[in-house]
Amino acid sequence: xxxxxxxxxxxxxxxxxxxxxxxxxxxxxxxxxxxxxxxxxxxxxxxxxxxxxxxxxxxxxxxxxxxxxxxxxxxxxxxxxxxxxxxxxxxxxxxxxxxxxxxxxxxxxxxxxxxxxxxxxxxxxxxxxxxxxxxxxxxxxxxxxxxxxxxx
Amino acid sequence: xxxxxxxxxxxxxxxxxxxxxxxxxxxxxxxxxxxxxxxxxxxxxxxxxxxxxxxxxxxxxxxxxxxxxxxxxxxxxxxxxxxxxxxxxxxxxxxxxxxxxxxxxxxxxxxxxxxxxxxxxxxx
Numbered sequence: 110x111x112x113x114x115x116x117x118x119x120x121x122x123x124x125x126x127x128x129x130x131x132x133x134x135x136x137x138x139x140x141x142x143x144x145x146x147x148x149x150x151x152x153x154x155x156x157x158x159x160x161x162x163x164x165x166x167x168x169x170x171x172x173x174x175x176x177x178x179x180x181x182x183x184x185x186x187x188x189x190x191x192x193x194x195x196x197x198x199x200x201x202x203x204x205x206x207x208x209x210x211x212x213x214x215x216x217x218x219x220x221x222x223x224x225x226x227x228x229x230x231x232x233x234x235x236x237x238x239x240x241x242x243x244x245x246x247x248x249x250x251x252x253x254x255x256x257x258x259x260x261x
Numbered sequence: 262x263x264x265x266x267x268x269x270x271x272x273x274x275x276x277x278x279x280x281x282x283x284x285x286x287x288x289x290x291x292x293x294x295x296x297x298x299x300x301x302x303x304x305x306x307x308x309x310x311x312x313x314x315x316x317x318x319x320x321x322x323x324x325x326x327x328x329x330x331x332x333x334x335x336x337x338x339x340x341x342x343x344x345x346x347x348x349x350x351x352x353x354x355x356x357x358x359x360x361x362x363x364x365x366x367x368x369x370x371x372x373x374x375x376x377x378x379x380x381x382x383x384x385x
Contacts, residue, residue, distance in 0.1 A: 128370035129280070182279060192275065199274040202319070203369045206348025210368075213351050223273075223321065 111161065113215065115139065115243050115258050118165055121207035122247065122256055125200060130180040137246035145233040148255050151189055152227045152234055153201030159219035163260030164236045167201050173252030194226040262384045264289035266312035271302040271328065273320040281315060281346065284373045299323025303331060306338060313384065318347035318354065326357060333362040342383045
C-alpha cells in the first residue's frame with residue numbers, strides 16, 4: 110500500500126469536522142490495526158476504486174459524535190439514533206470527497222461508493238481489500254474518533 | 262435577493278437537508294421543499310412550481326447530474342437556478358456540471374457564508 114494515500118484522508122477529516130461541526134481536531138500517531146473490531150460506537154464505511162481499490166472507515170465514540178452532530182444541527186443530540194447514523198454517513202462522504210480532491214492533485218483519481226453505517230459496541234469493520242489497515246486516532250474536547258484507511 | 266421564492270433541496274442524506282434548511286432559514290427563506298433523490302425531486306418539480314433547486318450529486322436512483330440534465334431539457338425549468346452542493350468536486354465533475362448547465366457549485370464541506378454568497382450570485 111502506498112502510504113502517500115493516507116495523508117489526504119487525515120487532512121480531509123480535520124477540515125470537514127472543523128468546517129461543518131466547529132470542533133478542534135488533533136490527529137494522533139497512526140498505527141497498523143490488526144483486527145476488525147471498531148474502536149468506536151458508530152462507524153461509516155465507504156469503498157473507493159481507481160488507481161487502487163480500498164475502503165475508508167470513520168468510527169466515533171458516542172460522546173464524540175453526539176457533540177459533533179449537535180454542533181452541525183445547532184441543537185442537542187442525546188442518543189445514538191438514525192439521525193446520528195445518517196450524519197456519520199454524510200461525514201464519511203465529505204471526508205472521502207475532500208481527500209479525493211487532494212489525491213487527484215497527486216495524479217491519483219478515485220471514485221467513491223455510497224457509504225454504509227454500522228452502530229453498536231464492538232461492531233466489526235470489514236475492509237474490502239487485504240492491504241494493511243492504517244488507523245489514525247483523533248482527539249477532540251469531547252472524546253475520540255479514529256479513521257481507518259485500507260488499500261490493496 | 263428574493264427570499265419568498267420556493268426552494269427544492271435534494272440530498273439523500275437527511276443530515277445535509279437539515280443543515281441546508283437551517284442555513285436557508287437563517288438567510289430568510291421560508292418556502293422550502295425536500296426530496297431524497299433525483300427521482301423524487303423530479304416528481305416534486307412536476308407537481309409544483311419551484312424557483313430554485315439545490316441538489317447533491319451522488320445519490321441513488323437518479324444522480325444530481327442526471328437531474329440537472331432533465332431539468333435543463335424541460336420547458337418549465339430550463340432557466341431555473343440550479344446550485345450543485347456536493348462532495349464530488351474532481352475536475353471532470355465540475356466540467357460535466359458546467360456543460361449540463363449548472364448555475365453554480367458549492368463543494369462540501371462548506372460554511373453558511375459560502376452558501377449565502379453563491380445564492381446571492383445566482384439569484385440577483
